[in-house]
Amino acid sequence: MDQAQSLREYMQRFNVQEEKTHASRVITITSGKGGVGKSNFTLNFALGLQAAGKKVVILDLDLSTANINILMGITPRYSLVDVLYHKKYIWDVLEKGIKGIEYIAGGFEIQDLMKLDQQTLTFFWSQIQELQTYADYILLDTGAGISRELVDFILASDETILVTTPEPTSIADSYAVMKTVHQFTKEFPNFLLVVNRAHSYREAVETSRALKNACSSFLKIKLKTLGFLMEDTHVGKAVRSQTPFFISFPNCEASRSIKQIVYAYLPNRDENTIVKTKGIRGFFEKMLSFGKSS
Numbered sequence: 340m341d342q343a344q345s346l347r348e349y350m351q352r353f354n355v356q357e358e359k360t361h362a363s364r365v366i367t368i369t370s371g372k373g374g375v376g377k378s379n380f381t382l383n384f385a386l387g388l389q390a391a392g393k394k395v396v397i398l399d400l401d402l403s404t405a406n407i408n409i410l411m412g413i414t415p416r417y418s419l420v421d422v423l424y425h426k427k428y429i430w431d432v433l434e435k436g437i438k439g440i441e442y443i444a445g446g447f448e449i450q451d452l453m454k455l456d457q458q459t460l461t462f463f464w465s466q467i468q469e470l471q472t473y474a475d476y477i478l479l480d481t482g483a484g485i486s487r488e489l490v491d492f493i494l495a496s497d498e499t500i501l502v503t504t505p506e507p508t509s510i511a512d513s514y515a516v517m518k519t520v521h522q523f524t525k526e527f528p529n530f531l532l533v534v535n536r537a538h539s540y541r542e543a544v545e546t547s548r549a550l551k552n553a554c555s556s557f558l559k560i561k562l563k564t565l566g567f568l569m570e571d572t573h574v575g576k577a578v579r580s581q582t583p584f585f586i587s588f589p590n591c592e593a594s595r596s597i598k599q600i601v602y603a604y605l606p607n608r609d610e611n612t613i614v615k616t617k618g619i620r621g622f623f624e625k626m627l628s629f630g631k632s633s
């Protein structure tokens with residue numbers, strides 16, 4: 340019996356409803372190359388969604404640079420590894436960060452999930468499910484660069500936000516992400532582009548146009564733009580003071596960009612859309628089925 344199948348049986352046994360009135364929407368945040376501002380975007384976007392009245396949990400799945408906690412000056416006591424191997428509950432590993440934003444450190448490689456025994460997996464699964472009705476949005480910050488695991492993440496998510504900068508290297512690497520995902524799937528997932536560190540509105544528009552054109556000409560994919568974040572010295576200052584810019588400089592250019600992005604994002608995701616999401620349960624179930632098939 341494969342793990343995805345055993346999960347389905349587990350869900351039936353415990354009468355887990357397929358259709359929920361509320362399911363968290365899982366958004367993977369990714370980029371072609373590192374250092375484009377992905378973690379800063381994730382944290383400040385989360386704070387922006389929270390300011391708009393949404394319940395947000397950040398899941399930090401970037402193993403190489405687990406830095407969202409550093410960006411808000413907290414040191415998590417536990418990670419998902421403690422749920423996997425030390426029988427901690429999800430509520431034990433959920434840390435409250437700045438403004439009460441909730442944060443979970445991943446601390447494991449996604450392939451490790453495939454190696455779990457039935458009992459551990461069942462427990463882990465029951466814990467992950469707690470988040471399903473708890474949060475409106477679960478933001479997954481992932482490592483940079485394209486890998487098989489990242490493609491699995493993207494395909495399992497409800498949406499993916501691709502962060503790029505106007506630098507040609509970043510644009511090229513972002514295109515590489517799109518191209519690689521395209522190779523794995525016929526039904527292309529929901530991608531939204533955020534251009535970060537733009538020096539002008541014009542530069543941001545040109546960056547998004549370059550990527551969109553490449554995606555539509557060579558891959559026949561329509562890439563949607565979610566928004567632009569301007570280059571702003573307050574971002575660096577906020578990083579150094581370990582207080583997110585959305586909190587320490589609420590009226591700076593970057594914070595205003597975050598607000599615009601939140602306002603562009605939310606209206607298209609009414610309750611009806613949320614009911615149709617795969618949610619965090621769907622996310623991990625899909626991840627496990629990928630692991631078995633690869």
Ligand SMILES: Nc1ncnc2c1ncn2[C@@H]1O[C@H](COP(=O)(O)OP(=O)(O)O)[C@@H](O)[C@H]1O
Nearest residue numbers: 373374375376377378379536569570571574575
């Ligand atoms: N909009 C911006 N304006 C100015 N500097 C920025 C901006 N976004 C990111 N940075 C800088 O880039 C650095 C890397 O950001 P980070 O979020 O850690 O990137 P990633 O997670 O993609 O590796 C930050 O420390 C910050 O100084």
Ligand SMILES: [Mg+2]
Nearest residue numbers: 377378401404
């Ligand atoms: Mg990062």
